Amino acid sequence: MADGTFLPYGTPPTPVPLKAPDDWSPYRNRIEFEVWYRDPRAMAHNIIANPNYKDEIDYVPFREYDASDDTRRWKDFMSRDWAWQQADTISQDPETHGSALVPIILGSDKTTVFVGTGNNEYYPLYALIGNVRNNVQRAHHDALVIIGFLAIPKTDRSHSKDDSFRIFRRQLFHSSLSAILSSLKPVMTTYEVVRCGDGHFRRIIYSLGPYIADYEEQLVLSCVVKHWCPQCIAVCTNLDGGGIYRTREFTDFLINELHADVLWDEFGLIGDLIPFTNDFPRADIHELLLFDLLHQLIKVAFKDHLVDWVAKYLKAVHGTKWSEEIMSDIDHRVAAVASFSGLRRFPQGRDFKQWTGDDSKALMKVFLPAIEGHVPQDMVRAFRALLEFCYLVRRNVITEDTLIQIQDALRRFHHYRKIFDTVIPTFSLPRQHSMAHYVDMIRLFGAPNRLCSSITESKHIKAVKEPWQWSSRHNALGQMLVTNQRLDKLAASRVDFDA
Known part of the structure; x- marks a missing residue:
């Protein structure tokens, strides 16, 4: 990785080494999985500095009201309560007071490029910043950017349902996300000065925003057992009975105080997993899970x-x-x-x-x-x-x-x-x-129509399926990354020419 872009095709990727559990018999030795990614901090810089968005970005949270009857309205992301609460937290620190909040919204979804081939699955990771207004995203501009391809660990049929393999696969997912987002961690507590699309320089503080995922992936993200709700502790046999919302503090307390079997049976929690959000400040995975229309x-x-x-x-x-x-x-x-x-x-x-x-x-x-x-x-x-x-x-x-x-x-x-x-x-x-x-x-x-898995589904076509079709189909991932890199450079050059 260099300068926020994918490495040229042919350059070896940086693998993420994780040791498999000792009782995972097919893979007792250390194995490596390749996780291709680009710097999300550089991605945020590019979007903030894009002059095409200079009139479509909100740098401060606000509350919007209807002029006719003075009732509250929810539309763009920065008009919502979560952004307001994050800004309040940032303003309480004298070192970060007055900084602009830039939420990093993530989304991931496995996709299949062609049924007739053997290795046909890819696991793209997308990101956008919450400051860009809804109309830009709905217009399918380049506000949503692919920032990586996650690993898809597989094993033979006899071990595919093994508990150790499942735990390893889920923890690999969280460890990969933590490594990809590591460049953002220093600037979540200390501001950096960034040039914006309107030509002004602003102090920026980043924060992990909501995560776009379907139910199966929400379970992996929240470390919750299947058939339970990843957002509240309603009992799986009576979800409509309701329950209080899960929080990071409450989950940590339960894991420290209760046995793993009790966590699984009574609270639907997998105590052996550590969410990637635990590595970052002001991040609670249970709060950040989104609706999925x-x-x-x-x-x-x-x-x-x-x-x-x-x-x-x-x-x-x-x-x-x-x-x-x-x-x-x-x-x-x-x-x-x-x-x-x-x-x-x-x-x-x-x-x-x-x-x-x-x-x-x-x-x-x-x-x-x-x-x-x-x-x-x-x-x-x-x-x-x-x-x-x-x-x-x-x-x-x-x-x-x-x-x-x-x-x-x-x-x-x-x-x-x-x-x-x-x-x-x-x-x-x-x-x-x-x-x-x-x-x-x-x-x-705010309005769910922008923060929905439909935007990542539509992005699959341009970022994954079309680059795969243009590749030689042999070791296609590296070629797909180069295609995405060149498409991004062409889009950036159009912005420069227009300016």
Whole structure:
């Protein structure tokens, strides 16, 4: 690594050596995993100094109110309570008082470039700064930057479910993140002077911001057991019963006082793991986990849960043969939707194998009238409440009235979904439970439509899949890094030419 850019192709990467556990029999000796990365501090410098963003960056937190009725609004990241709280903490130190806060927002998501090859998985790590406004990010500018490729340790089938291997794999993830972000640690407590895109020099203090991840990755980040909530201590068998929020201090206290088995069974914690946020000041991984509209609501709560539950309900009530007739009629209704701007058509109905996020979003618009008359009214009302919740939280600007409507839609959804008890005996589902935290997270981090895994999914195309297609497919990672490096240099040169 040099000057915040990837090393040229052919230069050996700097490996991250970690010793495997002694009881992990296939790998008793020291092994090394290559983690390619660029300096996140240099990445932040480049974005802050970009003159294209000079009018689209907020250097201080603020609170936004509606001019008509003086109610609070949540939109851009720096208008949110979390940024305000961080700035208050920084201002209490005389050495950092008056410095501008620059939150580093991270996101990671495994992606598959091609199913037909053997080594087809990559684990990109993305970063952006929270100062850039939402409209820039939604316009798919280069505010979101790939800063590394994480290692994907694998073993043979006989040891893939071994507890030692799982612990090692998760700790490697945290150790890699800690090493990648290590250059930021000194400037989290001592300011540095940085030239900004408007030509002014400002004192900057960095902080780890929220982390964009789906539920499975949130479990790895928070060191929480599967089926538990990574944000609160609600019991996994009754998530809807609620529970206090997890905190770094509370988690450390439990780990120091309780046995590992008690932590696992009663609190859903894995005491053998150390989160990467413990290496940095003012960072609490339980607080920094974000909402995920794409996976929590659109792909899972709507498509994987309610849509599939309708088919199971019809089969349980009407039998296999008649339920297939009803589902066929539902598909005919979906296919018969008239052409309209912004409305996607499904000529073969909804019964296709490979679903994308766009498919689920399009089906949300036409599925409600398609099931009318075939299912009880409470099922229709449950769909309506969920759809209202989804569309409300996807707004660009969230107001106090919107938060009230979100809470009302969630209450109605919990009430009407009870009709599915005949099909699904329990509703202790982590992704549906996460909906209960949306109002609090909106107050902390603002409108969810920018801080969602959909932005990392869309970035996969430009940063991973297209560079892989342009490579020779043999040892492609180094070639992909060079491609990303050159694309970044071309983008930087365009900014210089415009200036």
